[in-house]
Amino acid sequence: MMFEVLKNLACPPDEHPTRCAVLKDQFLKLSQYYQLRTAENYTVLNREIETLLEQEGLEEAGRIFYFSVPPFAYAEIAGHINSSCRPRPGAWLRVVLEKPFGHDLESAQQLAAELRNFFKEEEMYRVDHYLGKQAVAHILPFRDQNRQFLDPIWNRHHVERVEIVLKETVDAKGRASFYEQYGVIRDVLQNHLTEVMMYLAMELPANISSTEDVLQHKLQTFKSLQELEKTSAVIGQYQAYTSQVQEELQKAQNYFSMTPTFAGVLIHMDSLRWEGVPFILASGKALDERVGYIRVLFKNRAYCTQSEALRDAEHSQCKAKQIIFYIGHGELNSPAVLVSRNLFRPIMPEGSWREVTDHPQLHLFGQPLSDYYVYSPVKERDAYAMLISSIYHARKDFFITTENLLASWEFWTPLLDSISHQAPRLYPGGRENQHLLDFEMLGQELSFTLAEPVEFLDTSKQTPDDYQTIQAKFRNSSLVSAWPEELVSQLASDLEAVAARAVARSGEFHLALSGGSSPVVLFQRLAKHHYGFPWKRTHLWLVDERCVPLSDPESNFCSLHDHLLQHVRVPYFNLHPMPVHLNRRLCVEEDQGPELYAEEIAALVTNASFDLVLLGVGTDGHTASLFPHSSSGLGGSQAVVLTESPIKPHQRMTLSLPFINKARQVFVLVLGKGKHEIVTLLSRVGNKPKKWPISGVRPSSGQLVWYMDYEALLG
Ligand SMILES: NC(=O)C1=CN([C@@H]2O[C@H](COP(=O)(O)OP(=O)(O)OC[C@H]3O[C@@H](n4cnc5c(N)ncnc54)[C@H](O)[C@@H]3O)[C@@H](O)[C@H]2O)C=CC1
Ligand SMILES: O=C1O[C@H](COP(=O)(O)O)[C@@H](O)[C@H](O)[C@H]1O
Numbered sequence: 001m002m003f004e005v006l007k008n009l010a011c012p013p014d015e016h017p018t019r020c021a022v023l024k025d026q027f028l029k030l031s032q033y034y035q036l037r038t039a040e041n042y043t044v045l046n047r048e049i050e051t052l053l054e055q056e057g058l059e060e061a062g063r064i065f066y067f068s069v070p071p072f073a074y075a076e077i078a079g080h081i082n083s084s085c086r087p088r089p090g091a092w093l094r095v096v097l098e099k100p101f102g103h104d105l106e107s108a109q110q111l112a113a114e115l116r117n118f119f120k121e122e123e124m125y126r127v128d129h130y131l132g133k134q135a136v137a138h139i140l141p142f143r144d145q146n147r148q149f150l151d152p153i154w155n156r157h158h159v160e161r162v163e164i165v166l167k168e169t170v171d172a173k174g175r176a177s178f179y180e181q182y183g184v185i186r187d188v189l190q191n192h193l194t195e196v197m198m199y200l201a202m203e204l205p206a207n208i209s210s211t212e213d214v215l216q217h218k219l220q221t222f223k224s225l226q227e228l229e230k231t232s233a234v235i236g237q238y239q240a241y242t243s244q245v246q247e248e249l250q251k252a253q254n255y256f257s258m259t260p261t262f263a264g265v266l267i268h269m270d271s272l273r274w275e276g277v278p279f280i281l282a283s284g285k286a287l288d289e290r291v292g293y294i295r296v297l298f299k300n301r302a303y304c305t306q307s308e309a310l311r312d313a314e315h316s317q318c319k320a321k322q323i324i325f326y327i328g329h330g331e332l333n334s335p336a337v338l339v340s341r342n343l344f345r346p347i348m349p350e351g352s353w354r355e356v357t358d359h360p361q362l363h364l365f366g367q368p369l370s371d372y373y374v375y376s377p378v379k380e381r382d383a384y385a386m387l388i389s390s391i392y393h394a395r396k397d398f399f400i401t402t403e404n405l406l407a408s409w410e411f412w413t414p415l416l417d418s419i420s421h422q423a424p425r426l427y428p429g430g431r432e433n434q435h436l437l438d439f440e441m442l443g444q445e446l447s448f449t450l451a452e453p454v455e456f457l458d459t460s461k462q463t464p465d466d467y468q469t470i471q472a473k474f475r476n477s478s479l480v481s482a483w484p485e486e487l488v489s490q491l492a493s494d495l496e497a498v499a500a501r502a503v504a505r506s507g508e509f510h511l512a513l514s515g516g517s518s519p520v521v522l523f524q525r526l527a528k529h530h531y532g533f534p535w536k537r538t539h540l541w542l543v544d545e546r547c548v549p550l551s552d553p554e555s556n557f558c559s560l561h562d563h564l565l566q567h568v569r570v571p572y573f574n575l576h577p578m579p580v581h582l583n584r585r586l587c588v589e590e591d592q593g594p595e596l597y598a599e600e601i602a603a604l605v606t607n608a609s610f611d612l613v614l615l616g617v618g619t620d621g622h623t624a625s626l627f628p629h630s631s632s633g634l635g636g637s638q639a640v641v642l643t644e645s646p647i648k649p650h651q652r653m654t655l656s657l658p659f660i661n662k663a664r665q666v667f668v669l670v671l672g673k674g675k676h677e678i679v680t681l682l683s684r685v686g687n688k689p690k691k692w693p694i695s696g697v698r699p700s701s702g703q704l705v706w707y708m709d710y711e712a713l714l715g
Contacts, residue, residue, distance in 0.1 A: 006031060014379065036077070042084040050088075062092030064391060071100055075114040082118035094391055096125045099191055100182060101400070104416060105409040112402045125391050126400040130192035132383030132390075135325040135335040137398065138353070139199040139294070140208045142325075142337060142346065147204070149344040153298065154273070161278045162200060163295040164193045166327070171238055171286040171429065172261060176248035183259040185233075188283040190412045195400070196294055197279055198222070201269060211396050215404060222407035224271040228415035230422070231445040231489055231529065236262035236437050237424035238286035260424045261285045264439045265415070266446045278441055286429035287437070291330030295365060296323045298343070313341040313371040320367060331362055334380060338364065338372040348375045422486045440497070443532045447493030475682060475695075477704040484521070484671055484709040491669060491707045492525040495612065496533050498665060502611040503534045510605045512541040512613045512655065512663070514624060515556025518671050519614060520563050527567035535568045539604065543613060543660075544625035545578035547587035547651035554649055576600060578640075578653045587642055587651045594640035594653060601639060608639065609702075613655070613663040617670050619678050621692030624660065625652030633657060634689045634696065657689055657696045664702040668694070671708075676715040679708065 006028050011020035034045055053060050065081055067074060074097065086093055097115075102108025115124065130136050143150055153159070166188055172179035179187065202221040205213035238261050245257045262284030269275065297320070304311060304318035313319055321343050326336040337353065339346045348355070356374040363369070390398055425448060427433045438449040473479055480490055495511075502509040513519060526533060542556055550557045557577040565575070582591040602608050615623045625643050626633045633641040639659040643652045660666065670679060682695060689696025697704060 003028070012382070012385065036080070039080055039084055042080040046085045060087050060091040062094065063087045064094045064096065066096040068098065071102075071111060074111065075118075078115055078118040092394070093119070093123050094125055094394070095119055095123055096127060096391060098127050100186065101126060101405055102409060103182060103186055105406065105413040108406055108409045112406065116402070121402060122396070124399075124402075125387075125396070126405065127387055128191050128195050128398075128400050129383045129387060130327075131195055131398040131400075132385075132387040133292075133327050133335065134377045134381060134383075134386075135294070135327045135337060136196055136199065137386065138337060139196070139325055140204070140214070141349070143204050144208045145347045145349070146344070149346070153343075156273060156275050156277045158298050159274075159277050160297045160299045161280060162197075163280045163282070163293070163297070164196050164200075165281075165295070166193065166283040166292045167287045167289055168283070168285050169287060169290045169430065171244070172241065173244050174248070176245045179261075180245050180249060180257060180259050184261055184263045184283050184285065185235075185265070185412065185416060189263060189265060189281050190408055191400075193281045193283060194408050194411070197267070197281065200294065200296065201271075201274055201279070203273070209397075214397060215401055218404060219407055221269070221271070222404075222411060224269045224274070225411050226268040226270055228265065228267070228411070228418075229444070230415070230418040230486065231447075231493070232267070233263055233265045233415060233419060234437075234439045234446050234448050235260035235419060235422060235424040236284065236427045238262070238284075238429040239426050240286075240429065258421065258423060260419075262287070262424070262427065262437055264437075264446055266441055266444070268444065280441075284437065286427070286433075288431045288433055289330060292327030293330070294325040294327070298322060298340075313367075316342055319371060320365070322365060324365065324372075326364075331364060332376075334376050336374055336376045338369075338374050340367070341371055341373060345373055346375070352378055354378050419486075421483045423482045442493065442496055442500075442530065445493065445529065447490070447497060449497065474706045474708070477706060479706045479708065479713075481708050481710060481713050484711075487671070487707055487709050488521045488525050488669075489529075491522055491667065492530060494705075495522075495526070495614075495667070496530050498612050499534050499538060500532075502664075503537045506606065507537060509534060509538045509612075510541065510610045511538055512543045512610045513556075513560060514543040514614055514616050515545070515559055516616050518616045518669050520559065521671075522614075522669065523560065523563035527564050533568070535570045538570055539574045539576060540565075540570060541576045541601070541610065542578045543615065544652055544654035545580050546625075546645075546649045547580045547653065548649055549581050549586070550577055576604075580653050587653060589642065594638065594642060597653070598639040608659075608662065610663040612665045612667065613660055615660070615666060615668045615694070615697065617668060617675060617678060617682075617694045619674060620646075621678055621682070621694050623668070623694040623697060624657075625654035626657055626689075626693040628691055628693060630693070634693060657693060660697060661699050662702075663699055666697060666699050666702060666704045667707060668697065668704070669707045670712045673711040673715060675708075675712040679712050680715075 006024070009024055009027070011023060034041065036042055036045065067077065069077065078095070081095065102111050143154070198218045198221055202217040205217050207213060237257065237259065241259070241261055242255070242257045245251055246253060246255055264280065264282040267279040267281060269277070269279070300318070300321060302317035304316060311318060319340065319342050321340045323343065324338040326332055326338060328335050336356070337346070337348065353375045356376050359369040364372070387398055425436070427436050435450055439446050440449045480487065482490060499509040499511070540560070545556050546554050548554045552558060579593040579596050580587050582593055585591065587593060617623055620628055622628060625645060627643060627645055630643050632638070633643050633654055633656040635658065636656065637658070638656050641654060641656050643654055644650055645652050682692065685692065685695055687695055687698065
């Protein structure tokens with residue numbers, strides 16, 4: 001068996017076949033196979049090493065133990081090595097450990113404490129193989145050798161944003177037992193991408209070869225990281241993942257995984273250098289391409305009068321300015337360092353990096369390759385080869401110390417805890433993902449750009465149990481479902497995205513809001529977290545109103561005022577309360593309140609079609625102030641009508657159902673267990689507005705999205 005394994009070893013591609021054969025032969029002669037189960041096995045191994053050394057007349061330099069085992073086996077093996085297999089004094093011991101090093105701060109601390117019982121810090125080499133990738137390993141030397149150019153610009157005044165990305169096309173098939181416990185944040189972001197971010201963001205030590213200085217600067221940078229909020233991340237899961245987990249872990253058909261296979265995270269730092277600069281980390285499985293890169297995009301304040309056709313890359317200040325550490329794969333299919341020609345010509349170590357001048361017709365990050373100085377390694381080296389060689393030479397620069405590891409878990413654990421119940425957005429995988437996983441920054445938050453329905457889901461392929469757990473459709477319209485807090489946060493983000501698009505399209509956003517208790521949490525969320533919301537361009541309308549004075553606590557407008565309006569700056573002229581109080585009386589037909597409101601809408605809203613109408617659902621199936629069997633508002637041509645509620649205050653003014661259905665988008669928010677019964681009923685009935693007015697909400701050319709928390713959906 002051993003021979004079979006070794007026979008299949010490959011040499012690096014540039015190794016001559018003859019020399020490769022010699023090396024393999026040598027390796028084979030030196031290799032022996034031992035199965036190490038008991039303490040006795042380790043004692044025997046130790047004895048045999050010593051005998052062998054004696055026979056050969058050699059003095060032992062040291063021993064390397066490479067732990068290619070699952071972490072739960074670490075402590076036991078470490079104990080055996082420590083007690084029975086340490087080399088004699090004077091020779092060194094090095095143990096190599098592979099991630100995962102815990103799954104959160106507590107477990108990482110525990111694992112670290114166990115290992116510390118047996119090994120000294122300097123004996124441990126924790127591998128993060130990304131640190132052995134050539135482009136990553138060159139970040140610090142690049143910053144060091146190009147200090148003269150970078151010193152003035154490597155800061156918040158000049159850097160627009162930083163993107164650190166690992167996209168994969170493979171999925172987690174075959175690895176579900178590992179992946180299901182970890183997910184993409186623990187698998188890739190907490191380690192590889194965080195380490196890369198540290199190399200980019202840390203203050204540069206005077207001597208980058210000093211492992212201790214580099215570590216201390218890294219730890220300083222960890223301290224500057226702003227705490228992540230739930231809204232700092234967007235997460236997704238490829239559609240086939242749950243069934244892979246069910247199959248590989250023998251889970252029941254109704255098991256639904258919440259493990260993210262895609263994540264985008266927005267990180268900010270509290271440091272003079274980086275304050276306000278977004279660091280975006282993104283990674284995922286089953287994406288449309290395989291590529292890894294680090295992109296530092298610089299601000300561009302120039303306006304160029306010269307026509308675009310005449311501009312040359314080297315001198316035009318109007319072309320994008322960026323530095324890219326291309327980790328590999330993707331269009332270039334090799335590691336590279338690229339610097340926009342209008343930034344500077346970088347200094348690169350001649351022996352190990354060479355300039356690439358034969359530019360194929362490639363475009364990278366919106367620019368032809370000829371716009372960059374491009375460098376690639378003279379000799380491509382595998383990350384592991386580099387790391388193993390470093391272990392032999394006792395070079396600890398590219399390994400993760402305990403302090404470093406714990407600092408990273410301390411940073412990531414709160415986010416992991418806060419999203420542990422958040423349902424990831426489902427994506428089909430590969431090219432079919434289209435824009436589904438695109439995300440954007442809104443102030444300090446990240447949200448998916450697309451609020452549109454998850455059209456790709458074919459619910460007919462789902463089993464009834466899947467259907468119970470999560471649905472992409474409800475009554476043939478899009479459904480977003482999560483725990484209440486996440487749901488409201490998603491709704492608020494989606495709402496802001498709709499607002500931004502409406503403003504971009506027409507300069508205004510016309511939003512009609514419902515009253516009642518459910519939207520209050522949304523109002524509060526919008527008031528506290530959405531500083532980028534285009535309030536100045538937003539017109540606020542009421543979906544319905546109780547016939548009470550606007551200052552009455554029962555009034556929907558009053559609630560809107562208390563929870564939202566008093567916290568944001570909506571121009572006074574953009575507020576449109578319903579005219580329930582005219583001529584010092586409430587909702588009297590002759591005062592023609594509904595007609596006045598309809599006229600106001602017609603005068604200000606293009607095609608009298610709101611950009612977005614937010615609705616709720618009552619336990620009896622009412623929506624807005626349209627109650628079952630209402631004599632008005634369920635049909636007809638009136639936009640606004642007076643209705644009667646079965647509960648106090650009885651008199652109401654409301655938008656009519658036909659008018660609501662003219663909206664470009666309608667969001668329906670449903671929260672709480674109390675709504676489960678009506679939700680179940682609605683999932684079965686057709687269009688019966690007389691009985692259940694909400695069932696008549698079917699925008700004629702617009703889009704309907706249901707936002708339901710798990711209790712409302714699942715009971
Ligand atoms: N497979 C992957 O994609 C990745 C693996 N790793 C790490 O690389 C290492 C190897 O990974 P895999 O080969 O996938 O792991 P694995 O789970 O297949 O196991 C590797 C070996 O550990 C041995 N082993 C299991 N329990 C043991 C015990 N109690 N005592 C002694 N030996 C035991 C198994 O017999 C097997 O030979 C692990 O440390 C893993 O965490 C890290 C990142 C990715
Ligand atoms: O550590 C890991 O990294 C790989 C990606 O590494 P690469 O060298 O192939 O880019 C990832 O697929 C795996 O899930 C993760 O555990």
